[in-house]
Amino acid sequence: MSNGPVVTLDGPAGSGKSSTARAVARRLGFRHLDSGALYRALTLALLESGLAEEEWDGLDEDAMRALDVRLAPRPDGFDVIVGGRVVVEELRSAEVTSRVAHLAGLAPSRASLLSLQRAAGAHGRLVADGRDMGTAVFPDADVKVYLVADLDERARRRLRDEGVDEPTSEDLERQSEAIAGRDLADSEREHSPLRMPDDAHLIDTTRLGFEEQVDAIVALVEGLG
Numbered sequence: 001m002s003n004g005p006v007v008t009l010d011g012p013a014g015s016g017k018s019s020t021a022r023a024v025a026r027r028l029g030f031r032h033l034d035s036g037a038l039y040r041a042l043t044l045a046l047l048e049s050g051l052a053e054e055e056w057d058g059l060d061e062d063a064m065r066a067l068d069v070r071l072a073p074r075p076d077g078f079d080v081i082v083g084g085r086v087v088v089e090e091l092r093s094a095e096v097t098s099r100v101a102h103l104a105g106l107a108p109s110r111a112s113l114l115s116l117q118r119a120a121g122a123h124g125r126l127v128a129d130g131r132d133m134g135t136a137v138f139p140d141a142d143v144k145v146y147l148v149a150d151l152d153e154r155a156r157r158r159l160r161d162e163g164v165d166e167p168t169s170e171d172l173e174r175q176s177e178a179i180a181g182r183d184l185a186d187s188e189r190e191h192s193p194l195r196m197p198d199d200a201h202l203i204d205t206t207r208l209g210f211e212e213q214v215d216a217i218v219a220l221v222e223g224l225g
Ligand code: CDP
Pocket: 012, 013, 014, 015, 018, 035, 036, 037, 039, 040, 100, 101, 102, 104, 105, 129, 130, 131, 132, 133, 182, 186
């Protein structure tokens, strides 16, 4: 039996899912699951294994599981563990970011991470963000949100995260291209493509303040009755 709601936040790269999900979870006293971190962790584990990227497509689910990506619960979320160590910054490296959509398009990688994600939500009180949280992983979630924002705004946010507060037009173009490329790969893949769940609330964060979007989602959860 579930002890509380599961809330899903899906959307394209840079739409603000992870930071919003973390803040919503904190406000509600729920755990936050960043499912993208799992795909990034699997990518990191493969890079560390030394296996050439062309070989990744030949791996089956057991081989993906053998990469030994795990989640360890914390009061507010989960540590992601690769090869026995907690990983954080390494997951956001350019090397990982440029390859993660390839890995995430492979059915065995998705299958290998499914039970980890479902186990994280087994007792409810979870805010999960990603690409397929409301469609494939938690189709029965209590509140589903789909976050979008204009590409230009998403590129600006990513650059800000990287410490670039006043981007040049070249910076913006480069970042927009990288994000659009990943969006395309995530939307067009065969397995669990990025799409808005039919029963999701659509929130456009282009012109919303961060606290406003957090408030809007918290209100949806508090309104469950
Ligand atoms: O933070 P950002 O939106 O850039 O990416 P992320 O949430 O860390 O996810 C990284 C990549 O993992 C995405 O581009 C997807 O290819 C993949 N992913 C996925 O396929 N399914 C999920 N539920 C979460 C992430």
